Amino acid sequence: MSGTVTQEMQQLLTEAFTPTALEIINDSAQHSGHSGDDGSGESHFTIVIEAPTFAEMNRLARQRAVIAALGDIVGQRVHAVAIKASAPAA
Template sequence: MTDASTGPIAAEITARLTAALAPSRLEVINESAQHRGHAGDDGSGESHFRVLVESPAFAGRSRVERQRLVNRALAELLADHVHALAIRATAPGEPA
């Protein structure tokens, strides 16, 4: 089961991606429950996320460049709090 998350880490992911990328669409989905007891599960309930982000900042950029922009915006969280992050990054008008 996946949940749209409203915990403190999910809120921080939302805030940082909003500030860095001015997305026209952003979904932060907490998938931590699917990984309970696995490597990287810190017991916080906020260790594994999926983000769906659409931003004009991605126009003309490769998939790798888009993921680097997301990773850069979330670098501190990825180093200290988030074990896994799945990214779907699109420019406006592209299929999600």
């Protein structure tokens, strides 16, 4: 079952980008005991997102757009997020 942070990220990213594919992977268990592990089980994530919006953006712009869409989640409620953002193949 996905946690509340996962569900919130899913909702925010879906509303912001209308993705053709979205996967949010909770990597927190791999970072147990790490200084960024707050014990919540929702501290580290990988986001794999594909959306037409990203077609005109470079890699850095895509990552910035995803971080912006997540608001205060990254850096305040989640310690680390790896982002793999792409546009659908033509």
